[in-house]
Amino acid sequence: MRNEISIREWVERFCDGKYESRDVQTQIEAGWYDWFCRDSNLANKTKRMGNIIEQIKPGGKINLEKSYIWFRNNCPLDDALYDDFRFADIETDATLFVVQISNAYNRNSYTVFEQSNNFLTPVFESYSIKEMIKWFN
Known part of the structure; x- marks a missing residue:
């Protein structure tokens, strides 16, 4: 992959509106790697997922300084x-x-799937964004 930025820096850029543009290059910079939806849908998806990511706090399961974020839109057969x-x-x-x-x-x-079990089974499941964020934090 390219030279990635930390999640902390990504969240700062997200909150500053750097990823709001619908153009594909902006969305690739936001972290989109693979998608099957229309290019014009990516900005809304970034906003929806970014609103989750920005709530993850230091000291939890994610190291905000040593990790980065990337996105996929998946197409099951x-x-x-x-x-x-x-x-x-x-x-x-x-x-x-x-x-x-x-x-x-x-x-x-x-x-949520985790590397520690080779992504085989979920380590967390919920209908609640709040519960998922609490689990990460």
């Missing part, structure tokens, strides 16, 4: 598109957590 965002280590590029949003294969709206 036999179901609807769904979004996810991923926390990855800046130094190793290893994905640490994957947060899937409204994936029809999952039981809940927000499902």
Whole structure:
């Protein structure tokens, strides 16, 4: 991947409105890596997921200085598109957590997978954004 910025810096840019533009280059800078939706949908998706990410605090499960964020819009062969965002280590590029949003294969709206169990089974599931943020914090 390219030279990534910390989540702390990403949140500062997000709060300053740096990722509001609908142009594809801005959304790639926001962290979009792969998508199947229309390019014009990315800014709204960034806003929706950014509103979650900005609530993650220092000292929890995510190191805001040593991790970065990236986004995907996934296209299962036999179901609807769904979004996810991923926390990855800046130094190793290893994905640490994957947060899937409204994936029809999952039981809940927000499902978290973790590197520690090779992303095999969810480590957290909820219909509540607040509960997920609390879990991360």
